[in-house]
Amino acid sequence: MKLLVVDDEKAMANAIRDNLEYEGFQIDCAYGGQQALDRLLAEKYHLVVLDVMMPDLDGFQVLEQVRANNDHTPVIFLTARSAEADKLRGLGLGADDYVVKPFSILELVARVKAVLNRTTPQAEIKSLQLGDVRIDFMKLTVESGGQTEELGRYEADILRLLASEPGRVFSRTDILDQVWGMAAFPTNRTIDNHIVKLRQKIEPAPKEPRYILSIYGKGYKLFPTA
Structure with missing residues (x-):
């Protein structure tokens, strides 16, 4: 570059x-x-x-x-x-x-x-399958059990970032830099709130997450799935 x-x-x-x-x-x-x-x-x-x-x-x-x-x-x-x-x-x-x-x-x-x-433009992830849940990043929707729910922009950007390297732990600083940048002034709590909303939409049991895992003191990662 x-x-x-x-x-x-x-x-x-x-x-x-x-x-x-x-x-x-x-x-x-x-x-x-x-x-x-x-x-x-x-x-x-x-x-x-x-x-x-x-x-x-x-x-x-x-x-x-x-x-x-x-x-x-x-x-x-x-x-x-x-x-x-x-x-x-x-x-x-x-x-x-x-x-x-x-x-x-x-x-x-x-x-x-x-x-x-x-x-920098990268190979864009257009969709993601997590168990029975399908995320469409183009339409910003979550489909599960015949039901469709809207996905917020920042929720989608966070999930796409985690999905770009499944298994990698992204710190809150990584997420702030790569999702928000300097266009706004979010806090770590902002990220946590978006993670909570994401889990409510894609996790079978949001309080016992299977896909978006918290790594204590480090950040979040997307659990690798088949």
Whole structure:
């Protein structure tokens, strides 16, 4: 995957580049807002790590012009600013995440992977069979015993995520990052409530779940089924 790293501090940009290249990504660097905008108008990237505070065009201006060009490349803002108003402004312009300096490079790499996981088209799971229950992700329905029930959007996204790797334990942070991202401000309790609703719709005995299992202190997994 090809990523663009933008920061007017060359040492910072190059350090981020080196670490992301170590993770297997192809990286281009831009050392100013105008240079970044020129690259984004000329080339396609899977994601942009974009510094906010730059002397020519700041990150907000770059993103605003990119989105005005109908370019929806995922963007992670990188900045020393931590004010809530700046975060909300970034989200309003269409940013996908926001990392405040100083930061751990491991945190940035993890956020890059999380944003890519939820924004990169993958082989879509269209349906799922759990015992006598059939989930249709296209229609957002659950069919069981001749009855059909609607499936909420977030319920479907959580279940699809769990079904993407049956047996893998997804932490609540994994689910928050890959289902909600920064478009909202959900809590762990929000996830738990959606899991409860899911179990009520797909489990034969919701209080004794067979398919969506809780792993104490870790998260949730979908029990592998035939």
